[in-house]
Amino acid sequence: MSELRLRVTETTDLTPTVRRFALQDPEGLTLPPYEPGAHIVVTTPAGHRRSYSLVDPGGARPREYVVCVRRDGGGRGGSVSVHDDVAVDTDLVVSMPANRFPLRPSPRYLFVAGGIGITPLRAMVRRLRAEGKTGVRLLYLTQCAEETAFLEEFDGPEDTVHHSDDGGLLDLWPYFAVPDDDVRIYCCGPAPLMRTVQALTAHWRMSRIHMEEFAAPHSGISVPFTAVWAPDGRRVDVPAHLSLLAALRRAGVPVTSSCEAGVCGTCRLEVLEGEVDHRDSVLTEREKLSSMLACVSRAKSTEIAVAPHLVVSQYSSADD
Ligand code: FES
Structure with missing residues (x-):
């Protein structure tokens, strides 16, 4: 990186x-x-x-x-x-900048921002409007005017800014009731808003809905596995409800972390044996061949052998 x-x-x-x-x-x-x-x-x-x-x-x-x-x-x-x-x-x-929430071409758009979730959507709305595009609607939900970043920018005919302190919760159904293949919906905000928009757009084509996740998205269930800490052969059980990072720490293995959401790369470990269920948004396909992020990723195999990233890369031709 x-x-x-x-x-x-x-x-x-x-x-x-x-x-x-x-x-x-x-x-x-x-x-x-x-x-x-x-x-x-x-x-x-x-x-x-x-x-x-x-x-x-x-x-x-x-x-x-x-x-x-x-x-x-x-x-x-x-x-x-x-x-x-x-x-x-x-x-x-x-x-370096990375983009896992790219703006895709569409005849029209509906942007739905909650609070600080306005940040990536502002970039998109400004780009499209600067290019003279019409049909760029923004629905911006915040608690109050005082806590609404960029409020003065969004007072046009295609902007709806709603403050819950003044008007209570906004009924979002009218915005999504009729699916439209000519509209792309981009949503970014707190988890409850994201879940609501996901539920209200269940009848839309999936390809029209774009959600920005602040934590790395993943699906699937978590099952227990055993991690072998290669430097000393310690065997660590990782139950379904704990991350590999948390299980290693409980066993006294110090692993550095930061975001603990699969988006920063700090908790990277080398994988010496076993198959990984990668759930991060950081590693490249090449890096995934030999590494994993312990805060979110898990093992597909019943056992996995891991080691500190830096110790191994000193002696190998690692790709970073
Ligand atoms: S701590 Fe940030 S990716 Fe694991």
Whole structure:
């Protein structure tokens, strides 16, 4: 995973809890390209690795990457570190942009954003409208006007901004009642909103519905397996309700982690034996041949042998 060292050139409070950060190359060079829907993984000053959507429309030669971070005091510390420890002139290590939520061509669109879920959708809406496209509707659901990032941008005839503090929960059914193959729906927001939109669009063609998952999506059931910690041969039972990461830690094996959602790559292990059920959004197909992310991925085989990623790669021609 290639990384960049970028400098924060501007910070702006968009709401009491959402702050905008602009990052540029310290030498002023243009940055690697990206398209709407892309994200970068930011290593916070406290060492967390967090995935943030790029909020601008992007292009071939961007001069800056802009992310917006909502401070979550009840979270695991990543957003707090960004808010409290990052200022103008702070240098941050970030990943190259990646895009698992790409904007696909369509005659018309309906974008559904909940809270900070506006970030990737703003990039898409701005790109499409800048190109003169019509039929680009936005449904933006937030708690109150004060906590609505980019509120002033979305007051056009195709925008609906709804605050639950003022109007209660919005009845979403009228937006999805009639399926339309000429419309693509993009949704990003908290899990309850995503589940609601998924349920209300069950009668739409699946290819028309696009959901941005902040955690790596996976399906299928989890079954128990045994992990063999190769450095000392320790055998660790991984029950269905525990991740490999959690089971290894319980057994006293220290594995570094950050997002614990399969989106940062910190918990990568080498796989020496066994078959993996990959559930992450980070590893390339080539990396998956010999690695796994312990926070989300599991074994398909009854037993799997794993080892620290760095120790093995010292002696092998690993692909990173
Ligand atoms: S801790 Fe981030 S992918 Fe596992």
